[in-house]
Amino acid sequence: MTEFYGLPSPQHFWHWPTLIHFALVALAGGAAVVTAVAHITKHPKVRTYALVTMVLIVLDLFTLWIESPARFRFTHVWIFLAFTPTAPIWLGAWGLTISLVASFFVWIGKGPRLLWSAALVVGSLLALVYPGLALAVNVNRPLWTPVLLVLFPLTGMLTVVAIAALFRQAWAPRWLTVLSLASAVMGVVYLFALATGAAEARQAYAYLWSHGGPWFVVALVLLAAVPALVRRAPIAAALVPIVGATLIRSLIVEIGQVQHFGF
Amino acid sequence: MKLQRREFIKLSCATVGAMTLGSGAMAQIFPDGFPNPFRAPKGKWFDRDVTTVYSYCENCFWKCGIKAFVEGGKVRKIDGYAENPKSRGMLCPRGQGAIAQTYDPDRLKRPLIRVEGSERGDGHYREASWDEALDYIADKMLAIKAEHGSESVAFFAHGSGDNWFAEHLPGAWGSPNAAKPSVSLCTAPRETASQYTFGRGIAGHEQIDWDETDYIVLIGHHIGEDTHNTQLQQFAQALTRGAELVVVDPRFSTAASKAKDWLPIKPGTDTALLLAWIHVLIEEDLYDAAYVEAYTLGFDELTAHVAEFTPEWAEAITEIPADTIRRIAREMAAHAPRAVIPVNRHAVWYGESDTHRMRSLYLVNVLLGNYGVEGGYYLCDAPIVEKFPHPELPLTPSAGGCGGGATDVVADSPFRDSVDRGRFFGSATAVQEMIEPMITGEPYPIKGLICFGVNLFHAVPMVERTKEALGHLDLYVAIDVMPMEHVMWADVILPEATYLERHDDLSLIAHKTPFITARFPAIEPMYDTKPGWWIARELGIKLGLAEYFPWEDMEEYLDRRLSSIGSSLEAMREQGTIVRRGRPYLKDWEALNRNPFGTPSGKIEIYSERFAEAGLDGLPVYLPQPDGPAEHYRLLYGRSPVHTFSRTHNNPVLMDMHGENEVWLNAREADRLDLRQHEYVWLENQDGVREGPVRVLVTERIRPDCVYMVHGFGHKAPRMRVANGRGASDTHLQTHYDLDPVSGGAGTNNNFVRLLKGAPNPNHPPIAQVANEKRSPA
Amino acid sequence: MSRYAMAIDLKACVGCAACSVACSVENEMPVGTHRLWIRNTTIGTFPDLVVEHRPEACLHCENPPCVPVCPTGCCFVTADGIVDLDVKRCIGCSACIAACPYDARSMHPAGYVTKCDFCKHRVADGRAPACVETCPTLCRTFGDLMDPQSEVSIAIRQARRVDVLRPGLGTGPNLYYLNAPAKFGLVGGEGSRS
């Protein structure tokens, strides 16, 4: 029996607006990657992709600003006045900013091509990877395991490819299958690693299971179903992984905030 | 909202205009100035100009010396200070959190008069000036006096101002019916027992020589949950020093968690345990024979008396193994005289049994030879400061106090005896015995009540009876800081300034080092509130008693009193506390050739002739207590470390720590009743009175035959927006009490409750939310 | 340069929360936000029980995981080992809250993170932190670990048993718990059997 006088910091520090951010940043980072590849391969639709990337990044930054408790103090400038490369959010902020600037120049078609390629590669990778990194660095939170370093970029790419498929980009369906399956496999690996891990990981696994675990399974089933759908129902094949990927990401962010079992 | 483009432009121009033009509008939009990421948020109070004011705390009545830190016209922080023997530089949580009461928007703000034609309890009031309110009271009091005599106005008082309202004013007015709940609802048995054993009272600051003791036995004494500051400090220091601790309690209290032995005694059987200890100490020749010989009378009677009270006898009663009883007795003796069973404060448990219990507790200490000896009970007297000269009061009410006993009744008084006189043996008045006469008019009617800081519905058992009694009064005045439920029944409500806003009389503390503290206002009274002394004086003047209040204000009063000891108000303002040398031990008294024992024999009276003459037992006996009806649990109650009585439950800072009480229930009983942790239940007592909903605390920390709750919650006072409806009130379940025929104490532990499933979850919003909503005026 | 640390003797602590209230008032914490709180845990079955009263706050970790994740450099460690923050730079991203294994950081309603700073304004004046000064069981000591004669060094040296929270994480806490009441140390800590 444990009782408190005064409560420590509440278990949940990130709320639903943060989940929206995690969904948007997946799209933004993924789109930046697509733009980077398109720019390097001189894909004919690169300017469209760049524009979409810009819109997504701006949307995401706007969400972040809206949900920030410091929104009217404008302290965010400090991110750009500081050098804190150990901070995933700093890396992500720079990744998104670089991607935004590079995309803008790609869109208007100005500036040195090589520079924008390099910027897009670096920026987009940072933007894609940092959400998983921002979770995985917290070794104190047992549900945020290193597997997320792979799972989050995969699901991020998956959502953006799914959107591309919705808009009938010819290259998309192929990647849809691959990324869906890869995400599903990593999802299973994630669960397996928890279930077979040390005591704390197993307790966390049980916690995950009792706090929305079945939804996790639903998400995995959705992802695994994508290859079967790609031919027969292309629209569903695009919508289903968006739901699946977003569900997995949201569950992990939301439930994973818990820490110190039996402590 | 759909705005046309033109309107929108107009609107934004207006906004920009307002921002550039009026700094007021600007401040409204950006209270911290225009956003600037390079400017730190507004600094804290301690970075600005801070002044310090000496006072003493009033969040419980331990009266710790404090320093109030004032900045920008507000009290920002309170700390103790090292020179004060009560706080010694430290404060308990209530003392630390007390500021929030002064700044509570729910406070009573100006005098209120009940709307003519409304019923008491309806809560319809109109605002009045002090003049009108006091005239109203004075007129009614004089009318009552004319019809029934001055004795028909009763005075109940609790708090630093209680000397004005339970002694000075009733003394000047002429009513012996003045009472402090701190006696008969708290300490009466221990005071009476002490007076008749030692010829001395127990001090309000219990005189346990913690600093010297090596072995401590606590009986139902909740140190740790009771955070009386100095006592807790010294208790903890004793433990840290390595003193051994034994705790006797049906509940695994905080103190029990520090003990080497916890004796989960059957409730109501403590006297049997104490008698068995006396038996072992005598039978095994473990007592301090020299001490007994030198200082006591009646040891032989005691020896004969306890012969039959063997540990085996006690085991059958207390459910504590006889071996354990023997072992603890031997351990106490091995450490004697540095072994002590401290008195606890709230001693009214079972009525008649209480004085017996306190007497037997003292007798164990006496046999250990520790009274007046290092490591036991030290001897203390309050410092003497002369009164402000005034004509002698026509009457000295016997209100007593939480320590120090009561003055004896003057035999040839021109006034009638108090209405409770004769119901019990002790001399101090008993607040709960003054309720019935309001209803029955016997022995004579009580028609008026001046209630200063006494929570009639959370302190006095039999709440329904109290409510009925209030209905019979011609005048009921409540003087308080908060709109407590009982306050909102009064005919006239007088808002008192808080302790941070007022002077009070000197606090003269009986202590190992007797000392004097003063209270200085840290800020001006907020709203239209007034200090207690001012209210008493103004009312006195209106009653034609001006001669008894010959001072203009408290500064003059205090200065005059302090000058009698060679000090002054100004000196005190700089100093806060004046500490005197004490004479704590028998040897100090003997060196002065004085006898500390004020008994007729001048000895410790183990056998009390005076009790025997009055037809009472000359030696303590064990009186069995009834078990409750089937499926009922004995209702025990106690304290939370962050709350005082029922006074602190609208303080958001303290409520944020502990915002509702729980009913503690043994885990196996909870299984049997199919109750889950924190499930809400109703409590229903032996008389069918229901209280709650209240959460169940399923715990291993209590015996299966009783339940426990923290006292003071369960306010039914809508104007107290934090307190209202949170938790349950034990007092409302105390529809029965056992009057101690010796001390007048009201024992309330013979109430029993059932736990009824299916109470709704009241879904209280978090305290923080309520506190925030409260910032906007109601 | 000092290495500030705090020690709490759990044999004496009664969980009264005076420290927590003092902290909140001193540091103007709004109701509901706490830099310091008390965890009271009961283990065992009637009548063999242990109750641990454990005040918790920022441990001023030697290797604070909360600092490197801060994107604006708002979180830092002072030369004296106080893990501090410059609220002017805080963007309220909660990264540090996520990284703290001890729930020691919370979001102030004004939109920045707050936590125990060892009452640095008092320490700078040579006074004890508010919680240490007020504790009515005198179970708290504060001081410089580099000074073997400081109160905190002495208290730690003399303790029968010294524990820190979650030592396995390698955070190097500077909040020490002395004389834990349970035989195995802190309740619910690593290696606990609650």
Ligand code: SF4
């Ligand atoms: S014990 Fe606490 S509430 Fe009582 S006077 Fe002292 S500081 Fe105030």
Ligand code: SF4
């Ligand atoms: S004030 Fe002292 S005794 Fe009370 S909870 Fe804090 S550390 Fe423990």
Ligand code: SF4
């Ligand atoms: S306890 Fe938490 S906030 Fe304090 S230094 Fe350690 S990680 Fe940082």
